[in-house]
Amino acid sequence: LSTIYNKGAKFDFIQFMGLAFKAYGAADERKKITERMKTGKYALIARYPMACMDSCEPFGFKKVPNPDYSEKCKNVPKSLLVVDEELIPIIQNIFIWASEGLSSHKITDKLNSLGIKSGWGNDFGHSSVMVILKQTLYKGIRVYKGIEYPTGIEIVSPELWNKAHLAIQENKTRADKYTKHCNPLKGILKCPCGCNMQIVASGNNHHYACVARANKKEMRRHKPECPYFGINVKDLIA
Numbered sequence: 001l002s003t004i005y006n007k008g009a010k011f012d013f014i015q016f017m018g019l020a021f022k023a024y025g026a027a028d029e030r031k032k033i034t035e036r037m038k039t040g041k042y043a044l045i046a047r048y049p050m051a052c053m054d055s056c057e058p059f060g061f062k063k064v065p066n067p068d069y070s071e072k073c074k075n076v077p078k079s080l081l082v083v084d085e086e087l088i089p090i091i092q093n094i095f096i097w098a099s100e101g102l103s104s105h106k107i108t109d110k111l112n113s114l115g116i117k118s119g120w121g122n123d124f125g126h127s128s129v130m131v132i133l134k135q136t137l138y139k140g141i142r143v144y145k146g147i148e149y150p151t152g153i154e155i156v157s158p159e160l161w162n163k164a165h166l167a168i169q170e171n172k173t174r175a176d177k178y179t180k181h182c183n184p185l186k187g188i189l190k191c192p193c194g195c196n197m198q199i200v201a202s203g204n205n206h207h208y209a210c211v212a213r214a215n216k217k218e219m220r221r222h223k224p225e226c227p228y229f230g231i232n233v234k235d236l237i238a
Helices: 013-047 085-099 104-113 124-132 158-177 218-219 233-237
Strands: 062-066 079-081 139-142 147-150 197-202 205-208
Touching: 013 139, 013 147, 079 085, 085 104, 085 158, 104 124, 124 158, 124 218, 205 233
Parallel strands: none
Antiparallel strands: 062 079, 139 147, 197 205
16 A cells, blocks of 8 residues: 655654665565566577567568467567568678778768668668668677577678678778878867867978967857967977
């Protein structure tokens, strides 16, 4: 039975202890329920690696009813994920293009130029392509809560998967290497006026300059031009 306490009402120590024990019991019961649910999901994934755990289906898969499901059976999912055969060539091409060195942005442009639609029926976006490239289901592994479960279904071979991801990493390294100016003090170095300082090239020399001086047109809209001069990069780093 629930008890309602009016504002300003006083209750004795026994009532307080009773409430404390009820709260502790309720919290303990919630913890047990959570553990039972977690254990049940782990067992379900172990038995059915292609179990549909939520309403989201990865690109290239569709949800179908599980013939083994029964309300009387425990640890049996209602639905399973199966491969959409029509989308297999698209997924394989995405990984092939990535392994050949195409960036995710170029792959996105290529998919959209070919008129290929995402799982939602819209044009592909950069994030959608990256989600596909990171999806381990395509190489036959289901990852749930950090644990890997083999599915026995490979759309992309592990060799192609690894080659694609190696090329993606090389693209990132190349992009970092060829940035305009390496700035080890980015976001750290401040001008006396309070603005950030950025590297500016002047012939063969490079110096740190206040963004209020380097970007005069943009900054003048917000504040006067900074009166402070820059600092030579080599001198400052040394």
